[in-house]
C-alpha cells in the first residue's frame with residue numbers, strides 16, 4: 186500500500202537520480218511534471234498530463250525512470266505510465282502561450298500519440314500522403330520544437346483556429362513536409378470522414394491549368410474549397426505565377442471562411458518570397474509562421490540512432506558520432522548517409538567501422554581534429570559562439586577563474602575544472618562538438634566528451650557543483 190507521503194518521498198529520491206542522467210531542460214519539461222500516484226507490489230504508476238508526454242517518457246526515459254525507482258525502492262519495478270487529464274491545467278502544454286518555452290527546451294525526443302499505422306484515406310480519391318510521415322516517426326529537438334508543438338496543437342485542434350494558416354519555413358531536408366503530413370495523418374485517424382488534401386504547389390498549378398483548359402473551373406473550385414484541411418508544399422514556387430496566385434487567393438479565403446485549416450510550407454518566410462502579391466503575403470502571415478532550423482548535434486545523433494533502427498542497422502556510437510559531425514546541415518542527408526552505408530555493407534558484408542564509414546561517405550577529416558576545416562560548420566555557429574561566450578563569462582564569474590584562462594591552454598586544476606564545466610553546459614545548450622572545439626583552442630571531440638563525462642560524474646557527488654551548474658544553466662537561455 187502506498188501513502189501519499191511515501192509516494193512523494195520515493196518519487197523525490199527517484200527524481201534526484203534521474204536529474205543527474207538526463208539533460209536538465211528535458212528533466213524540467215517532461216519528467217518533473219509527472220506524478221507517482223501508486224505503488225502496489227512491483228507496480229509503480231506514474232501519471233502525466235497527456236498522450237504526448239506519456240509517449241515521450243516511454244520512448245526516451247522509461248529506462249532511467251525504472252532504474253531510479255528501483256534504486257530508491259530497493260526492488261524491481263514494473264512501470265506503468267498513464268494519462269491523467271486533470272493534470273492538464275497545471276503544467277506545460279504545447280499551447281501558444283508556452284510555445285516560446287517549448288522552443289527553449291533542448292533535445293527532447295518525442296513521439297506523439299498517433300498510432301503507428303494510420304489507415305489510408307481516400308475521401309478525395311487520393312490525398313498523396315506518405316505513410317512514413319507521421320508524428321510517431323518524427324524526432325523532436327530544439328531545432329523543430331516550436332514547429333512541432335504548434336503542429337500538435339493544430340492536429341489536436343486545441344489551437345482553436347488561431348494558427349490558420351500554419352506557415353512552416355526552413356531549408357530543404359529539415360522535415361517541413363514530414364511535420365505537415367503528420368498533421369494530416371493525425372486528423373485522418375481522429376476524423377476518418379474529414380476531407381484532407383496534400384499537394385505540391387506544382388501539382389496545384391498543373392491541376393489549375395488542366396481545369397482551365399477543359400473549362401471546368403467550377404469543378405476545380407468545388408474540389409479545393411470543400412476540404413477540411415488543405416496542405417500545400419513548397420508554396421514559394423507560386424512566385425511570379427499571377428493566375429495561380431489569383432486563384433489561390435480565392436481558395437484561401439473560401440477555406441478560411443469555412444473554418445478549414447490551411448498549412449503551407451516554404452523554403453523562406455512569406456515576405457522573402459519575391460513576386461508574391463502583397464494580399465497573399467499578408468494572408469500567409471496572418472496565422473502562425475514557424476521555422477525549422479538545422480538540428481543540433483545531439484538531435485542528429487538521435488536521428489541517426491532511430492533511422493539506423495528503422496533500417497535494422499547496427500551503428501556503433503563512434504560511427505554515429507562521426508556521421509553526426511560530418512552531416513550538420515539537413516536530415517535528408519543524414520538518412521542518405523545511412524542508406525548508402527547500409528547498401529555498401531550489404532554488398533560487401535563488411536562490418537560498419539569508422540574507417541569504412543569514412544571511406545564510403547568520403548569523410549576526409551578525422552574526428553579528433555574535426556574543427557580544422559573539412560566539416561562544414563553549423564549555420565548556427567555564430568549564435569552558438571555567442572552562447573558560448575556567455576557561458577564562459579558566467580562560469581568564470583561563478584567559479585572565480587579569469588575568462589581568459591578558461592579559453593587558454595592553462596592547465597591549473599581550477600581552470601581545468603571551470604573549462605570542463607563550461608563545456609558541459611555548452612553541450613547541454615545544444616552546441617556541437619565542433620563549435621565547442623573551435624572555441625576551446627581546437628580541442629578534439631573525444632577530449633570534450635571526456636571532459637563532459639568527468640563533470641557529469643562529479644555532479645553525482647558534489648552537490649554544490651551541481652547547484653552551480655544549474656544556476657548557470659538557468660541564466661543562459
Ligand code: ADP
Nearest residue numbers: 322323324356357358359360361362363516517
Ligand atoms: P523538407 O520538406 O523540409 O525538405 P522533409 O520533410 O522531406 O524535408 O524531410 C527529409 C527527410 O528527413 C524525410 O525522409 C523525413 O522523414 C526526414 N526527417 C526530417 N525531419 C525529421 C525528424 N524530425 N524526425 C525524423 N525524420 C525526419
Ligand code: MG
Nearest residue numbers: 361362363418
Ligand atoms: Mg518538402
